[in-house]
Amino acid sequence: MRDINFHLQPGSFHFLTGPSGAGKTSLLRLLFMSLRPSRGLVYLFGRNIAKNTTGQRADLRRRIGVVFQDFRLLDHLTTWENVALPLRVMGKKQSDYREDVTELLKWVGLGDRMHAFPAVLSGGEKQRAAIARAVIGKPELLLADEPTGNVDPQMARRLLRLFIELNRLGTSVIIATHDYQLMTQFPAPRMQLENGRLELQE
């Protein structure tokens, strides 16, 4: 990636697209501070992330929800516990979020898989659990890497609706995808990554 320069307004909704290997995941990782730019600056919520202490980085990450392509669920925790993890990490009491987690899981179609461990979940189920974990904390920024790659079109629409709804409530959303069908369902600007360059298509 080079000569990339963009600014996202709070509350915006973008698709990030481009061929495989164009750097979509890398761009998301840069935004999520799990990759350092070899050159250049990244500002998050108005703060230069290069100057963050580890404590500040943890603070920023709590304001961001991420859906990873490889889900990154913890194998020894149930689906329910995995989804509740960000809240637990924030130090919230379980009695304060039990119902929220359950309802969200029902909504993403995992109502009867709450006690299951990730090892027995299908790819699509894991993906939905990962999405639920990313949104449970009502993040200010949602980064999703191919969030509908493993689900059927009907579930994909449903998940998109969840993202749109979150966006309406103020969350900035970036969805990396090359599912054109999905992008046609919501008129959002597309960021096209190709040959290391970024092009914004309104």
Added chain:
Amino acid sequence: MSSAENSPALPAIVQTRTQAAAKYARAKAPIVPPGSVTGRSLTLVIAIMCLLASLTAGGVYLMFQAANVWTNNIASEITVQVQPKTANASDDTVNAIVKLLNDQNGIKKVTPFSKEQSLQLVEPWIGKLEVLKSFAVPRLIAVEVDRESPPDVPTLKKVLEARFPGAMLDDHGLWRSEIRRLTHMLEAGGIAIILLMAAATVAVIIAAARSALASNREIVEVLNLVGAEEKFIARQFEVHFLKVGIRAGIVGAGIAALTFFMVPWVTATLGGSAASEAEIKRLVGAGTLDAGGYTILALVVVAVAIICKTTSRYGVRRILNQHNV
């Protein structure tokens, strides 16, 4: 219209409301599975460290107590030795000294040893020989001092030795200071051993924390990604180390306590004669710990638990900082 559009209202995570109690989800599912942090061998090593530390601490405590008993006994006694000139003369001298001592303040009891008794004292070294009776054996007078208001021993010594040539007064000061020096040396040695074992335990725990972090790398990464602070991550590991510390500490100190508890039985079984048993008892005390001793063992457990907890916390935080995962 697809079912997506017909689906129920969106989840209410965006609204605040009261949460119903639920039966699902374990209250405190460990984020880091216990088995992956601390193996059985770590527990074993810490238990052994704790056992050795407990034995050392208990041993030092016992020795200290025995030394106290000795020095107290010695301090409450002085001995007068009378060099014999002729057999009869020394009898008179002894009687005169006894009379003089009885008149002094601060003296509880004066016990002159008869010639036979004096001979008995040397018997263990040179045996029972008839010929000894014709020898001029020094006579001893045991003097028990009132510890509340002791006499002025130096003056008494001067007066006694001036008045009765051949008489010597010994307040065992040399012995006492020797015993004190020895016990202090042993005490310092014991403390050094315990400190070394504490250092070894710290090193073992740091190594274990490192491998625990390595084998739980994925979990640490996920925790980092969902915004966990270092403190939070360290606590997930610390809890397991604390548990190991308590468990291993109790086992180690428990075995040590049992050992001390069994000492009289062991000496009785192995020692054989009642005489040697009594001798050992006189020399080192009963060999069993009193309440104070068991308190020290309990303190060892607490110390081991604290070492496990704090070392793992700082170890994990340091490693996290180094790697900056």
